[in-house]
Structure formats: C-alpha cells, structure tokens
Amino acid sequence: AQKVTQAQTEISVVEKEDVTLDCVYETRDTTYYLFWYKQPPSGELVFLIRRNSFDEQNEISGRYSWNFQKSTSSFNFTITASQVVDSAVYFCALSGPYSGGGADGLTFGKGTHLIIQP
Amino acid sequence: KAGVTQTPRYLIKTRGQQVTLSCSPISGHRSVSWYQQTPGQGLQFLFEYFSETQRNKGNFPGRFSGRQFSNSRSEMNVSTLELGDSALYLCASSLATGGYDYTFGSGTRLTVV
Numbered sequence: 473a474q475k476v477t478q479a480q481t482e483i484s485v486v487e488k489e490d491v492t493l494d495c496v497y498e499t500r501d502t503t504y505y506l507f508w509y510k511q512p513p514s515g516e517l518v519f520l521i522r523r524n525s526f527d528e529q530n531e532i533s534g535r536y537s538w539n540f541q542k543s544t545s546s547f548n549f550t551i552t553a554s555q556v557v558d559s560a561v562y563f564c565a566l567s568g569p570y571s572g573g574g575a576d577g578l579t580f581g582k583g584t585h586l587i588i589q590p
Numbered sequence: 591k592a593g594v595t596q597t598p599r600y601l602i603k604t605r606g607q608q609v610t611l612s613c614s615p616i617s618g619h620r621s622v623s624w625y626q627q628t629p630g631q632g633l634q635f636l637f638e639y640f641s642e643t644q645r646n647k648g649n650f651p652g653r654f655s656g657r658q659f660s661n662s663r664s665e666m667n668v669s670t671l672e673l674g675d676s677a678l679y680l681c682a683s684s685l686a687t688g689g690y691d692y693t694f695g696s697g698t699r700l701t702v703v
Contacts, residue, residue, distance in 0.1 A: 507690070515680075516697065517682075518694075519692065519693070519694075563633065567690050576646055577625070577634075578625075578635065579635075
C-alpha cells in the first residue's frame with residue numbers, strides 16, 4: 473500500500489523567511505510519481521510539480537524548489553523569500569506507474585497549512 | 591481556455607436524501623476523476639471515468655456512484671446520505687486514462703444535516 477506523510481500540520485512564518493515543507497512517502501512500486509499541489513481558500517488544487525522516480529534531480533522554479541531523495545523516500549518543498557500570497561494548504565501526493573488500465577488515484581498526504589504573516 | 595467546472599458550489603442536504611454533483615471537464619479531456627476531501631480522512635480517490643466507463647474505484651461504499659456522458663461531462667451520486675458524507679468533492683479532468691495530469695475544479699461543498 474502507498475502512504476504519504478506530511479508531519480507538519482501547520483507552519484507559520486514571517487514574510488520573506490524561507491520555509492521547507494516535508495514529505496515522506498512509502499511505496500512498493502519501482503516506478504512512481506510524486507506531486508505537490510497547492511490549495512488556496514477557494515478550494516481547487518493547483519498543480520505545482522510532478523517528478524518521476526527515476527529523476528532525482530532537484531528542481532527550481534522561481535522561489536520554489538524541490539529536493540527529491542530516494543534514499544530517504546522524501547520529496548521536500550522549499551519556498552524562498554516567502555510571500556503572503558503563498559499562504560495555503562500544500563499537499564504532497566504519490567501515484568503508481570501510469571497505466572492505460574485506469575487510474576488508481578493519487579495518494580495524498582494530510583497537507584501542511586502554511587501561514588505567511590506580513 | 592475554460593477550466594474544470596463543478597456545480598453546484600455549495601449544497602445542503604438532509605440525512606437520508608440523495609445528491610447529484612456535476613463536473614464539466616476541460617474541452618478535449620476525456621478522463622474525469624472524483625476525490626472526497628474531509629478534515630478527518632483528507633483527500634481520497636473515489637473513482638475515475640473514461641469514455642463513459644468507470645475505470646477504477648476507491649474504497650467507498652456502493653452508495654457512491656457516478657457516470658460519464660458522451661461529451662465527457664460526469665456526475666456523481668450519493669444515495670442515502672450520512673452525516674459523514676459532508677465533504678468537499680473535487681473533480682479532476684485529464685487527457686487520458688491512467689495518467690495524473692490533472693486539472694482540478696473548485697469543488698462542491700456538501701453539508702449533510
């Protein structure tokens with residue numbers, strides 16, 4: 473069975489601080505995909521990144537960066553110089569290999585509520 | 591381009607009633623997946639529809655069902671509502687089945703009283 477753990481339920485930082493959201497996963501699949509989504513108060517899940525299990529390169533996109541470490545089964549997300557608009561709930565998610573037989577669905581962590589104070 | 595549209599946005603129902611939620615995917619997307627989000631259980635996969643066929647289903651009772659129409663629009667139905675069915679129901683569309691290039695809608699907030 474797959475499992476995603478986001479141990480930080482809520483994080484509060486002051487604007488311009490750097491913040492890292494932790495994600496630890498469990499899976500028996502050798503091919504899998506990891507995701508991060510952002511959920512603002514409006515409710516929709518906004519896709520941030522997808523990473524496959526064979527690509528351990530870190531990724532940077534503007535103020536966002538992701539650190540994927542297979543050895544520790546972690547896929548952490550860092551926001552540099554945080555802004556008030558970054559306030560949201562962030563979800564880490566895991567899927568098995570893509571299959572034409574139908575999706576088993578993403579396995580989500582419980583989410584981290586990030587509060588950026590001005 | 592238009593995003594994923596879910597209607598209604600908010601719904602209040604009484605225990606024992608049934609409810610139907612609607613999801614219109616992005617034009618050209620043929621797969622629609624449904625997720626339930628509750629404070630206790632978090633986000634859980636309900637089912638996926640592709641080409642009018644249910645391709646997979648999560649661990650939910652038979653009271654939860656759905657269908658997909660030829661234009662890829664999907665509906666989900668919950669019968670004999672229970673208080674625990676109160677949740678945000680999110681729909682996600684993608685181009686193909688079995689992939690996860692989801693675009694999510696804003697959800698339908700269902701409250702069962």
